[in-house]
Amino acid sequence: MDYIVWLNKAVMKIGALRKDTTFTLKDLFSGIEWDELNRGQKLHLGRIFKAEVVNKSIPNIVVIDTPKSTSTTYKKIK
Secondary structure, three states: OOHHHHHHHHHHHHHOOOOOOEEOHHHHOOHHHHHOOOHHHHHHHHHHHHHHHHOOOOOOEEEEEOOOOOOOEEEEOO
16 A cells, blocks of 8 residues: 555645544545555554644644544644
């Protein structure tokens, strides 16, 4: 799996979101796309995406909540 391709897809979809939209990484992909990934790939992609957000490599996105048993929630701020 090419995680860079998936990150680029996520960034493109974030561009279409309105300011103040909250979302999870899964929300950025269609059910069919997301279902193609196995659990390990989803978790790894999620960790990479969160690290990119925290490091400000993906601008205008902030982490809202990171619950232990569910997906991290993000918010588009600009």
